[in-house]
Amino acid sequence: xxxxxxxxxRAEADARxxxxxxxxxxxxxxxxxxxxxxxxxxxxxxxxxxxLATGKFELDRxxxxxxxxxxxxxxxxxxxxxxxxxxxxxxxxxxxTEPVPERRPIEKQNRAYGPTAEAAIxxxxxxxxxxxxxxxxxxxxxxxxxxxxxxxxxxxxxxVCPVCKAKRELFAELVIHVVPET
Amino acid sequence: xxxxxxxxxRAEADARxxxxxxxxxxxxxxxxxxxxxxxxxxxxxxxxxxxLATGKFELDRxxxxxxxxxxxxxxxxxxxxxxxxxxxxxxxxxxxTEPVPERRPIEKQNRAYGPTAEAAIxxxxxxxxxxxxxxxxxxxxxxxxxxxxxxxxxxxxxxVCPVCKAKRELFAELVIHVVPET
Amino acid sequence: xxxxxxxxxRAEADARxxxxxxxxxxxxxxxxxxxxxxxxxxxxxxxxxxxLATGKFELDRxxxxxxxxxxxxxxxxxxxxxxxxxxxxxxxxxxxTEPVPERRPIEKQNRAYGPTAEAAIxxxxxxxxxxxxxxxxxxxxxxxxxxxxxxxxxxxxxxVCPVCKAKRELFAELVIHVVPET
Numbered sequence: 001x002x003x004x005x006x007x008x009x010r011a012e013a014d015a016r017x018x019x020x021x022x023x024x025x026x027x028x029x030x031x032x033x034x035x036x037x038x039x040x041x042x043x044x045x046x047x048x049x050x051x052l053a054t055g056k057f058e059l060d061r062x063x064x065x066x067x068x069x070x071x072x073x074x075x076x077x078x079x080x081x082x083x084x085x086x087x088x089x090x091x092x093x094x095x096x097t098e099p100v101p102e103r104r105p106i107e108k109q110n111r112a113y114g115p116t117a118e119a120a121i122x123x124x125x126x127x128x129x130x131x132x133x134x135x136x137x138x139x140x141x142x143x144x145x146x147x148x149x150x151x152x153x154x155x156x157x158x159x160v161c162p163v164c165k166a167k168r169e170l171f172a173e174l175v176i177h178v179v180p181e182t
Numbered sequence: 183x184x185x186x187x188x189x190x191x192r193a194e195a196d197a198r199x200x201x202x203x204x205x206x207x208x209x210x211x212x213x214x215x216x217x218x219x220x221x222x223x224x225x226x227x228x229x230x231x232x233x234l235a236t237g238k239f240e241l242d243r244x245x246x247x248x249x250x251x252x253x254x255x256x257x258x259x260x261x262x263x264x265x266x267x268x269x270x271x272x273x274x275x276x277x278x279t280e281p282v283p284e285r286r287p288i289e290k291q292n293r294a295y296g297p298t299a300e301a302a303i304x305x306x307x308x309x310x311x312x313x314x315x316x317x318x319x320x321x322x323x324x325x326x327x328x329x330x331x332x333x334x335x336x337x338x339x340x341x342v343c344p345v346c347k348a349k350r351e352l353f354a355e356l357v358i359h360v361v362p363e364t
Numbered sequence: 365x366x367x368x369x370x371x372x373x374r375a376e377a378d379a380r381x382x383x384x385x386x387x388x389x390x391x392x393x394x395x396x397x398x399x400x401x402x403x404x405x406x407x408x409x410x411x412x413x414x415x416l417a418t419g420k421f422e423l424d425r426x427x428x429x430x431x432x433x434x435x436x437x438x439x440x441x442x443x444x445x446x447x448x449x450x451x452x453x454x455x456x457x458x459x460x461t462e463p464v465p466e467r468r469p470i471e472k473q474n475r476a477y478g479p480t481a482e483a484a485i486x487x488x489x490x491x492x493x494x495x496x497x498x499x500x501x502x503x504x505x506x507x508x509x510x511x512x513x514x515x516x517x518x519x520x521x522x523x524v525c526p527v528c529k530a531k532r533e534l535f536a537e538l539v540i541h542v543v544p545e546t
Contacts, residue, residue, distance in 0.1 A: 013383025019195025149336030154513035201377025331518030345526045
């Protein structure tokens with residue numbers, strides 16, 4: 001079991017690292033921390049307190065807090081889907097939050113909650129370069145940010161580079177050419 | 183087209199992530215944001231508002247904001263070349279900014295503006311381990327920070343590790359040894 | 365030789381990036397900066413001012429500031445082993461620091477100070493996938509964060525993902541499958 005203290009410490013550290021802020025409304029924030037703690041106790045990871053998780057890590061990955069959609073939502077709407085993380089203007093009361101539409105792609109929602117959910121989980125032993133036979137399979141690749149060089153291993157590149165804040169369009173697949181060992 | 187709001191939100195998030203501050207002079211800052219927006223609209227990426235870009239991504243990469251030189255300049259002079267990003271002491275008014283010399287290596291300036299500019303751009307299909315025939319070719323490699331393990335794919339390692347702030351000298355090339363698939 | 369200014373600038377930038385704070389006691393902090401500067405001048409890297417370094421980079425790597433243990437210690441105890449970095453609550457005076465036990469594993473301490481210290485350093489030319497014949501050998505691997513995809517090359521995954529703050533348990537070894545060049 002995690003503690004509310006650890007949940008809060010993580011959120012604070014994470015907001016600072018990502019360059020955003022926690023919602024200034026303490027009571028609202030505490031309710032979200034309760035939700036994060038409940039999810040972490042239940043699933044083993046703190047999935048978004050405002051979305052339904054499946055309990056299957058691979059299918060919930062994009063909605064584990066901080067979710068994949070946090071950074072573009074804070075940039076565009078001043079808050080993430082939950083309003084746990086907000087922009088500087090919202091934090092300082094210069095702006096109020098707007099309703100944030102669900103940015104999670106419908107295919108990911110279907111993959112998580114639809115009939116093929118079980119089949120979508122890639123077996124860890126399979127090489128990741130095997131062509132997907134099922135369009136729903138979770139297929140990970142190496143990506144790099146063409147601006148700063150940040151490397152990550154994900155299904156898709158992030159919306160925003162966590163290092164230099166370049167947009168997703170600046171990521172490209174990293175194909176490694178090697179000399180085979182003899 | 184981007185918006186001034188997005189330009190500002192990115193700069194704010196980026197300063198927090200990198201551990202520096204935006205120039206406290208609002209008017210000065212707004213002029214730089216105008217320049218960044220103009221460059222992003224023109225080239226598709228926010229190249230440095232104080233330097234001449236070529237419009238060719240590969241040749242401008244090191245001067246896309248935040249430029250490669252920002253972190254060592256803020257550490258050494260209290261401000262980046264533009265004075266868009268400043269140190270804590272400058273932000274708090276305890277120190278004034280000094281003139282910041284151009285740290286961009288003359289070879290990169292030549293490569294961007296000189297007669298071989300066209301030839302310098304690596305074709306994406308070429309394997310990156312092919313030895314450079316032209317010294318001006320943009321050749322990327324995998325690097326890792328020997329202190330914290332951060333991995334990036336760039337022409338040269340960054341001046342400062344974005345994760346642990348180790349100096350460039352602590353980066354080494356990451357050579358991947360693999361068992362070939364049979 | 366480094367300067368106290370650079371030592372402080374690095375610590376400030378690093379605290380912001382990691383999402384923690386510098387100890388608010390200025391005099392205490394200055395003593396730690398003196399220690400970091402002395403270590404950097406002596407060894408070439410700023411090893412922890414509160415721990416004994418060997419002067420051999422590979423054996424000291426985990427105790428170079430910010431040490432590997434900083435993030436879990438700040439999360440759990442409100443301060444790192446030295447109390448150079450502290451949590452938000454400690455920074456704001458809402459909480460005092462507790463004594464922080466040494467989290468560095470006894471095997472790493474033995475490896476650094478014990479009789480096999482010399483043998484533990486991996487030769488750079490050796491492929492990293494060679495099975496360790498000596499349990500004490502420093503063996504690095506590629507790891508990725510299953511939550512956000514962050515990739516690093518280290519002996520072990522970090523305690524906390526520097527990007528999304530996921531726990532160490534969410535890291536897995538990244539095995540790269542490639543098609544050999546023909």
